[in-house]
Amino acid sequence: xxxxxxxxxxxxxxxxxxxxxxxxxxxxxxxxxxxxxxxxxxxxxxxxxxxxxxxxxxxxxxxxxxxxxxxxxxxxxxxxxxxxxxxxxxxxxxxxxxxxxxxxxxxxxxxxxxxxxxxxxxxxxxxxxxxxxxxxxxxxxxxxxxxxxxxxxxxxxxxxxxxxxxxxxxxxxxxxxxxxxxxxxxxxxxxxxxxxxxxxxxxxxxxxxxxxxxxxxxxxxxxxxxxxxxxxxxxxxxxxxxxxxxxxxxxxxx
Amino acid sequence: xxxxxxxxxxxxxxxxxxxxxxxxxxxxxxxxxxxxxxxxxxxxxxxxxxxxxxxxxxxxxxxxxxxxxxxxxxxxxxxxxxxxxxxxxxxxxxxxxxxxxxxxxxxxxxxxxxxxxxxxxxxxxxxxxxxxxxxxxxxxxxxxxxxxxxxxxxxxxxxxxxxxxxxxxxxxxxxxxxxxxxxxxxxxxxxxxxxxxxxxxxxxxxxxxxxxxxxxxxxxxxxxxxxxxxxxxxxxxxxxxxxxxxxxxxxxxx
Numbered sequence: 001x002x003x004x005x006x007x008x009x010x011x012x013x014x015x016x017x018x019x020x021x022x023x024x025x026x027x028x029x030x031x032x033x034x035x036x037x038x039x040x041x042x043x044x045x046x047x048x049x050x051x052x053x054x055x056x057x058x059x060x061x062x063x064x065x066x067x068x069x070x071x072x073x074x075x076x077x078x079x080x081x082x083x084x085x086x087x088x089x090x091x092x093x094x095x096x097x098x099x100x101x102x103x104x105x106x107x108x109x110x111x112x113x114x115x116x117x118x119x120x121x122x123x124x125x126x127x128x129x130x131x132x133x134x135x136x137x138x139x140x141x142x143x144x145x146x147x148x149x150x151x152x153x154x155x156x157x158x159x160x161x162x163x164x165x166x167x168x169x170x171x172x173x174x175x176x177x178x179x180x181x182x183x184x185x186x187x188x189x190x191x192x193x194x195x196x197x198x199x200x201x202x203x204x205x206x207x208x209x210x211x212x213x214x215x216x217x218x219x220x221x222x223x224x225x226x227x228x229x230x231x232x233x234x235x236x237x238x239x240x241x242x243x244x245x246x247x248x249x250x251x252x253x254x
Numbered sequence: 255x256x257x258x259x260x261x262x263x264x265x266x267x268x269x270x271x272x273x274x275x276x277x278x279x280x281x282x283x284x285x286x287x288x289x290x291x292x293x294x295x296x297x298x299x300x301x302x303x304x305x306x307x308x309x310x311x312x313x314x315x316x317x318x319x320x321x322x323x324x325x326x327x328x329x330x331x332x333x334x335x336x337x338x339x340x341x342x343x344x345x346x347x348x349x350x351x352x353x354x355x356x357x358x359x360x361x362x363x364x365x366x367x368x369x370x371x372x373x374x375x376x377x378x379x380x381x382x383x384x385x386x387x388x389x390x391x392x393x394x395x396x397x398x399x400x401x402x403x404x405x406x407x408x409x410x411x412x413x414x415x416x417x418x419x420x421x422x423x424x425x426x427x428x429x430x431x432x433x434x435x436x437x438x439x440x441x442x443x444x445x446x447x448x449x450x451x452x453x454x455x456x457x458x459x460x461x462x463x464x465x466x467x468x469x470x471x472x473x474x475x476x477x478x479x480x481x482x483x484x485x486x487x488x489x490x491x492x493x494x495x496x497x498x499x500x501x502x503x504x505x506x507x508x
Contacts (some may be wrong), residue, residue, distance in 0.1 A: 017276040020266070020369060059502075083369075086375045087502070091384025094499035098489045105492045111377040115274060115337075119367040122339045126365065130345025132395075132405055134388040143385075145505035147413075148298060153410030158405045160388060177451075222417055235352045238359045245348035248341070250397035 002104035003184040004031075006070040007077045008093055010114030011033055011042060014200020018115045026078050035062065035079035035089075043079070063089060063096040068105040083116035087137055087165045118163045121196035121224045124206055126235075126243035128194065128226055131250060133161035138168070138175040145178075156186040159231060161246055164225040168216070169190040177226065178218040183227060187211055191230030192244050195219055208234065208242055256286075257360035260324040261331045262347055264338040264368030265296060268454020272369045281331050284356065289343075290319040297333070315344060318352040324361040339368035343393055371418045375450035375478045378460055380489075380497035382448065382480055385504060389416035392429040399432075406433055410440040415486060415500055417481040422470070428437035430479065431470040437481060441465055445502070446482030446498050450472055461462045462488065462496055 007026045008153055012018030014137030027033065033040055037053035043053070052069070054062045056093065066078040080088040090111050095138070122129045134155040140148060155162050167176040183191075197205040207218060211227065219225060231250055234242040261280045266272030281287065284303065289293055291307035298465070306323070310318045320332040334342040344365050351358055376383045388409040392402060409416050421430040437445075443466030450460040453472070461472060465481065475478060485504055488496040 010276070015276070015281070017272050018367065020272050020274060022269070022271040025271070033466060040279035083373050083377075085373060085381045085383050088383065090377075090500055091499050094381055094384075094489060094497055095501050095503075097497075100486070101489060105490075108298075108492065109497075111380065113272065113373040113377040114374060119337050119339060119370060122284075123337075123344075123365040123367040127339045127344035127348055127489070129339050129389075130341065130348075131389070132390040134409070135383075136386040142502050147505055150413065151412045154414075155388070156410040159401075159406065160408075184367045187443045230311030235348060235354070235355060236359075238362065243348055243363075245345050247349050248345055248396050249349075251401055 001122055002040065002073055003108070003161035004067055004070045004073045004075050004092070005108040005110070008080070008084045008090045008109070008111045009077055009082040010082050010088060010112070011039060011113040012200070013082050013117040014119045016042070018120065019199060020112070023114060024111055027079065029075065031075040032069050033077050033079055034062060034069065039079050039081050059089065060094045060115060061155060062151070064094045065092065067096060067104045067107060075170065081117070083112060083114040085114045086118070086135070111250040117199065120199045122201055124196060125194050125203070125226065126246040127233055128161060128228060128254060129163070129246065130247040131161065131229070133163060135163045135165065137166045138164050138179055139172070140165040140175065145168055148179070149176070149182060153180050153186065155184055159229045161229045163165065167223060167225045168219045169221040172211050175216070176219045180211065180214055180216055183211055192232045192234060194226040194244060195224045196226065199224070208244065256327055258324045258327045258329050259364070259418065260320055260347070261395060262338045262344045262363070263331055263366045264334040264336050264342065265293060266369040266454070267336050267371040267374045270296070272454060274366070274428040277368060279289050281333065283329065284330040284400070285330035285501070286323050287331050287333055288316060288323065293333050293335050298457060299364065304370055313343065313346045314350060316373070317347045320357045321350060321361060325358055335371070336397040338365060338374070339367070340370045340389070342494040357400060369477055371453065374453045376479065378450060378453055379448050379480065381499040382415060382482060382486055383417070385415065385483070385501065386501040387417060388475065389417045389419070391420045392418050392433055393426070394429065402433070406436055407440065410437055413483045415483045416481040416499045420475070421477060422473045423475040427471070430473045434465065434468055434470055437465055441481070446488060447488045448480040448498060450480065451477045453478070461497065
């Protein structure tokens with residue numbers, strides 16, 4: 001039996017025209033698609049193609065299933081939303097491989113980049129990631145909360161723009177509250193804050209606010225939270241709304 | 255005269271199949287393409303379409319030209335490589351608008367996300383951005399070097415994975431040398447370092463090394479430098495090379 005291959009792909013954060021042609025071709029040609037059910041539902045069903053949908057909280061099992069199918073000789077696409085390398089399935093696959101390295105050695109593996117949710121949110125907002133930024137998950141499911149606090153403090157004190165993935169969920173509404181409370185001690189109340197909910201999906205909603213006024217209860221698991229640096233600013237759009245952006249120039253240089 | 259529109263787009267870091275269908279459609283339908291010459295050369299010439307190529311160091315002039323063409327009623331696409339919001343043209347456009355806000359108010363503007371160079375580099379390497387990371391430009395053309403040092407120190411001490419854009423150029427080879435020297439005081443010599451040169455282009459070359467062994471002279475303006483966290487690790491690939499990845503799990507949690 002010849003082992004097959006596993007392509008780890010991301011569809012982008014929403015509409016089909018944010019998925020790269022590379023990824024669309026891989027998905028079309030795969031014998032097996034493995035992924036979280038709602039992501040697979042975004043794809044047309046191909047004749048002879050098998051879909052293996054799984055739930056939201058079974059990343060390790062999903063990665064193992066994809067690797068085992070590839071080991072059987074199948075041509076497998078493991079499908080994420082956004083980019084597969086940003087808080088998504090690519091790291092999970094390597095975690096599974098490392099735990100049993102000999103087992104899947106014959107499987108050919110490739111990771112393919114996609115448009116990440118933070119890039120889509122940034123585009124809707126203007127150019128908030130135009131200068132140095134830090135990206136963090138606020139979930140403490142897999143890391144101790146003191147590590148989150150340490151990284152928040154470091155990023156705030158060094159005046160990075162910040163992007164928060166997994167800022168809250170029904171089971172843990174307190175993380176974004178705690179993060180905002182911490183940041184309010186370190187950054188001015190007027191610091192730009194953006195809540196980008198479901199960018200690229202029908203429920204897309206952007207809220208521009210400030211660190212002093214930001215309402216943690218408006219943040220859910222589909223929201224990316226962006227906190228500006230001291231240089232991030234808002235300017236009026238022609239339509240009465242605001243753009244936010246972070247200039248390339250910082251501080252007193254030339 | 256009715257003002258036109260300006261779409262700020264990125265083609266992705268290299269091959270045409272990394273550009274999103276959204277961006278390809280905008281570029282095809284534009285009356286005018288504005289951008290750095292080599293990026294425009296990656297695009298097919300459309301009948302009746304005008305190309306406005308510019309040099310590498312004239313970002314403000316290029317943004318002004320794109321806005322002025324849109325003001326004349328043209329349908330303008332301002333073309334970057336990668337994602338237009340990550341150390342690219344989107345922030346420059348808003349900088350120009352802010353300096354003369356009334357002038358371009360009638361121009362309709364949109365920013366469209368693309369695959370950024372760091373996502374492409376990460377995909378080639380495995381999943382190094384699978385957990386918290388910080389992204390910085392090492393250039394001190396537009397910010398004072400002490401700010402770079404402060405951010406490097408903060409990111410290293412808080413154990414972020416780090417990505418460096420603009421790590422060096424012929425005119426300033428010393429930034430990556432100074433950055434590595436600083437990091438060697440703060441992080442173990444065995445820390446994973448990757449040099450990702452020209453990802454997606456014919457000269458693509460990946461070097462996996464360590465903080466102790468990394469050779470700054472191998473870094474040029476087409477290289478992204480990635481420095482792992484304490485959790486970033488390498489595992490063998492089937493082909494004898496190595497993957498690197500950063501697990502979702504951190505420290506002693508659960």
